[in-house]
């Protein structure tokens with residue numbers, strides 16, 4: 001079943017059928033990744049525009065394109081692009097669309113992805129727009145949940161940390177809203193609670209959620225999705241310093257627990273390294289799942305899957 005949209009800016013645009021098709025194609029792509037390479041996207045070029053720092057998203061998009069036989073153009077940092085000279089996102093899309101067949105862009109402003117998609121003549125993928133959305137991360141999160149637990153329906157999911165500025169939890173909440181009998185435990189300091197746009201979505205869909213500020217409230221869930229406090233979104237750095245290590249998950253808290261621990265990464269202290277060797281820890285494998293999921297999206301948006 002082909003995707004009926006040209007651009008991916010938000011998980012709110014995905015149906016459950018779209019999501020399951022992307023996960024199915026991603027499972028096929030995992031076989032290609034294991035073999036090494038394919039020629040599926042030979043002759044196609046990805047423009048990888050990262051105007052905000054990234055390790056996982058950028059490198060996994062780029063290796064995804066290379067493993068499918070395509071080529072990659074990279075632009076990194078606003079200061080090295082003509083956006084710095086005042087060029088608009090719309091003009092940038094017009095130009096990049098003449099050099100590449102598909103664009104992945106990360107940008108610090110919420111809403112920049114919608115502007116870019118509206119102006120782009122080639123398929124456009126939001127690789128993170130400020131505190132807005134990160135839809136490809138949510139898809140790889142869902143792929144990870146499904147591969148770790150064999151299902152998504154009926155799960156209890158705890159989200160912990162910076163739920164206000166953490167775009168990954170916004171995108172993932174909308175995506176999990178497509179599944180049945182999901183229940184959320186949202187754990188954050190009061191300054192960093194889930195934005196109203198997300199809680200009103202959960203209310204509309206009648207998805208139950210509880211708000212807590214103590215991490216122990218989530219330790220009996222199926223999944224605990226930890227997040228980093230997003231230093232780059234704070235105007236007041238002392239406020240960041242005060243909140244940054246409110247939650248630190250350690251191995252001793254997980255004794256006898258089956259819960260799977262996820263994190264979009266990078267972590268900056270909120271998961272102790274003594275958790276890494278426990279069977280609960282799935283965050284590094286989760287990051288690896290970005291490759292087959294992004295291979296699937298590139299192939300599907302280029303109508304080659």
Ligand code: CP
Pocket residue numbers: 053054055056057058128134137264265266
């Ligand atoms: N998860 C994530 O978006 O990581 P990067 O910032 O390294 O791309």
